[in-house]
Amino acid sequence: MYRVTFIDENRCERVVTVDPADAPHSDHGRPGSLLDIALAHEIEIDHACGGVCACSTCHVIIRQGHETCNPPDDREEDQLDQAYGLTARSRLACQCVPDGSADLVVEIPRWNRNLAREGK
Numbered sequence: 001m002y003r004v005t006f007i008d009e010n011r012c013e014r015v016v017t018v019d020p021a022d023a024p025h026s027d028h029g030r031p032g033s034l035l036d037i038a039l040a041h042e043i044e045i046d047h048a049c050g051g052v053c054a055c056s057t058c059h060v061i062i063r064q065g066h067e068t069c070n071p072p073d074d075r076e077e078d079q080l081d082q083a084y085g086l087t088a089r090s091r092l093a094c095q096c097v098p099d100g101s102a103d104l105v106v107e108i109p110r111w112n113r114n115l116a117r118e119g120k
């Protein structure tokens with residue numbers, strides 16, 4: 001069991017407890033991914049392509065626990081290149097799967113959500 005703290009665009013924090021053995025937690029993204037976890041707890045992260053690594057709307061920034069996540073593959077890297085405000089800790093929530101060995105802090109960027117909603 002580990003905890004994920006999601007920080008939304010209003011700087012509100014939601015802490016959820018995750019049991020990796022329960023994956024998949026919802027029906028979007030890789031099983032056990034941050035998108036899978038977030039949606040299972042009614043935490044909204046944009047996911048225009050449905051979680052199949054074909055957009056960059058699920059861009060999140062891993063503020064803590066980055067080292068416990070699977071490394072991004074080439075497809076994810078290609079999509080991340082399209083994301084606004086890319087950082088060294090940026091990931092696609094639908095592809096990023098923590099191994100559960102430490103707690104995470106995940107920021108959902110304000111600008112990502114706004115850009116996605118305005119269709120830019």
Ligand code: FES
Pocket residue numbers: 046047048049050051052053054055056057058079092093094095
């Ligand atoms: S939802 Fe489209 S890449 Fe994650």
